Amino acid sequence: MTEQDIFSKLRDVLSDSFQLDPESIHLDSHLFKDLDLDSIDAVELAIQLQEFTGRRVSAQEFKDVRTVGDVVATLQKMLS
Template sequence: MQTREEIFATLRGALVELFELDAERVTLDANLYEDLEIDSIDAVDLIDHIKRQTGKKIAAEEFKAVRTVGDVVEAVLQVVNAPAQA
């Protein structure tokens, strides 16, 4: 997963699969909590799914600032493109 489009496509698939959402509801502007009805436990599941897909973990503190699907895409983009730490 490298580009925003690839990350969004993977994230949309994950949201549809994990939370049985209609793909049409999953847009970059969709609010995770209000539009998609994702709760805090679901958010933990989503973070875990992202970690399995990317091999990299998004810190829970970083995820607290996330509100929309687009925010998640940006957070994943930063994590996957971050330089490896020694």
């Protein structure tokens, strides 16, 4: 999958799961500051990403994730 494919899927997950406007989601969007996600939302996002990748998302993989772009990069590593 390309970065754009992953970003597109992630934008769908974020907009569907957290009622966000897809147009407000960009690679540089900060998950907590810009998109107003909280720690409970982060857990829900991890669950959604597990379903998407078919792999368990570890806390270690996500400890430095802050932006949508960080999530995309982490997913690219997981899928490669």
